[in-house]
Amino acid sequence: MGLVWREQMSVANNLIDSEHKYLIDQINALETALNTKENHDIVEETLDHLVSYTKTHFDHEETIQRKIRYPQLDEHKLEHKQIMRNLYAIKNELDSILGTDQRDRESDNNDEVTDSELNMILADEEVEHSVTKQDLEPLIALIRSWIIDHVIGSDMKLKAYLIKRPVDFV
Ligand SMILES: [Fe+2]
Ligand SMILES: [Fe+2]
Numbered sequence: 412m413g414l415v416w417r418e419q420m421s422v423a424n425n426l427i428d429s430e431h432k433y434l435i436d437q438i439n440a441l442e443t444a445l446n447t448k449e450n451h452d453i454v455e456e457t458l459d460h461l462v463s464y465t466k467t468h469f470d471h472e473e474t475i476q477r478k479i480r481y482p483q484l485d486e487h488k489l490e491h492k493q494i495m496r497n498l499y500a501i502k503n504e505l506d507s508i509l510g511t512d513q514r515d516r517e518s519d520n521n522d523e524v525t526d527s528e529l530n531m532i533l534a535d536e537e538v539e540h541s542v543t544k545q546d547l548e549p550l551i552a553l554i555r556s557w558i559i560d561h562v563i564g565s566d567m568k569l570k571a572y573l574i575k576r577p578v579d580f581v
Pocket of ligand 2: 565
């Protein structure tokens with residue numbers, strides 16, 4: 412059963428709410444991808460998209476927080492940073508499951524998976540067959556909890572400030 416955005420999750424801002432809905436859709440898409448036969452390419456593509464979309468969303472949210480002079484901006488930004496670090500770590504973990512971890516160990520920067528590395532993973536049909544749904548499921552459960560816990564925990568605190576503004580305030 413997929414996650415569903417509910418009115419109680421609204422932070423009283425159209426942009427943030429619609430981005431949260433989209434994030435939830437993407438988490439659901441990842442879970443759906445796990446259950447498809449040729450899931451590895453789709454899982455990788457969906458995860459890649461989710462990670463970059465999450466970064467974009469965090470940037471938007473921080474811009475709004477700066478504009479409303481949100482008193483907990485620094486704290487909130489730190490949480491965003493930690494989630495991004497965790498998401499990049501999952502991408503690296505996926506590389507290691509796919510047998511490409513050697514390339515990552517050679518790199519000092521474990522925050523980033525480059526496009527060329529991802530392309531190599533996607534091109535490597537042989538190792539993809541060794542990945543099972545059971546390998547990926549716990550990773551996706553972690554992603555879901557990081558994002559959803561943040562949305563219903565920290566993001567909800569924005570509501571008290573955003574409710575004083577027009578819903579389309581950016
Ligand atoms: Fe958010
Ligand atoms: Fe946030």
